[in-house]
Amino acid sequence: MFAVFTPPRKLAMLCMAFLSMVVLSACDTLPTGGPTIDTSAPVPVALLIPRSSAQSGDAVLAQSLENAARLAMADLGGVQIDLRVYDTGGNAATAAAQATQAVNDGAQIILGPVYAESANAVGLAVRDRNINVLSFSNNATIAGGNVFVLGQTFNTAADRLTRYAVRQGKGDIVVVHGTDLSGQLGRDAIQQAIRGNGARLVGSVPYDLSQQAVVAAVPQVRGAVESTGATSIFLTSTTAGALPLFTQLLPESGVSPATTQYIGLTRWDIPSQTLSLPGVQGGWFALPDPGKAQQFVARYSAAYGAAPHPIGGLAYDGIAAIGALVGNGQANALTGAALTQGAGFQGVGGIFRLRPDGTNERGLAIATIQNRQVVVIDPAPTSFSGAGF
Helix, strand or coil: CCCCCCCHHHHHHHHHHHCCCCCCCCCCCCCCCCCCCCCCCCEEEEEEECCCCCCCCHHHHHHHHHHHHHHHHCCCCCCCEEEEEEECCCCHHHHHHHHHHHHHCCCCEEECCCCHHHHHHHHHHHHHHCCCEEECCCCHHHCECCEEECCCCHHHHHHHHHHHHHHCCCCEEEEEEECCHHHHHHHHHHHHHHHHCCCEEEEEEEECCCHHHHHHHHHHHHHHHHHHCCCEEEECCCCCCCHHHHHHHHHHCCCCCCCCEEEECCCCCCCHHHHHCHHHCCCEEEEECHHHHHHHHHHHHHHHCCCCCCCCHHHHHHHHHHHHHHCCCCCCCCCHHHHCCCCCEEECCEEEEECCCCCEEECEEEEEEECCEEEEEECCCCCCCCCCC
16 A cells, blocks of 8 residues: 555455455445444544464564554544454454453444455354454455445545546557456456546456466457557566566557557566566556655654555554544544544545445556656546546
């Protein structure tokens, strides 16, 4: 989410974990409930993090989330948060048990956990306790009812990029997507954005996750572009996956970035080595407001001596939203109706708001890569009206 670089393999594993499929669902209904609180007293907030998880990197992630939450608490002025931290171990069953314990201990809202399966389990565990869950997942399939996702979703990025493409006359789109779960969810998000923004889906090329399959897909993409007159190629691939190969082979096959716009659903600037690839030059991707994100990284680094985890700022966002609502002094501050207020909140990467379906919208900038540097070509919106929305 922010300008902090994670080794590609770990980043890919993290993204896939967030997008893990679940069998049961806590998203049966739109949000209506939530506790009645005393805003003059400290508000008990449970933070669920994978501190003892055996998965590589989870301990660092857990500490970053807790640090960011405490940094946000220091910025709340007169609002008092009683933060209580619970260890999920990165396990769904443990997360559900800890959520139940947190509510028994008096928690009035749950912040976390990280992974989709755990977030879904937590939502189910406390659904009948009138408690809302602000998870760090970006998997929209688990959102709804008492579960909200704070992570940047494919839908938000796809919508922002597609709307911009239409404005630039690049709205005839070929979608190139992986056949894995992440690729399918990305494809669906792009197709929904195309339908909602007056663009045209002129072709779709799937590929399996192997070098041979990517190579075989290149002539199919070229054929789709040539036969339809597509003005854009929208890729779901990541910098840790097929993106470097596609952006090398497609121009070599005759699909010139000078005439066909390359668009990426995921960040093209992480890790920084990606910026040096010839094929990504001129491509478009979406990212949080760089100025605000850099300010957060600087503040966090000054407070804790190291940069935050790429998604550590989500805990800051959750506390910021809770604090803003409690600060209004209303007893219904933590209900679904309050959490989904249209004006939204200010987060570490700019504005965001929670939607009644449990997903979120974030104010993203459009960036390109020029001379191996990230250049913002359409700034992030500062409110939920105007060109960015």
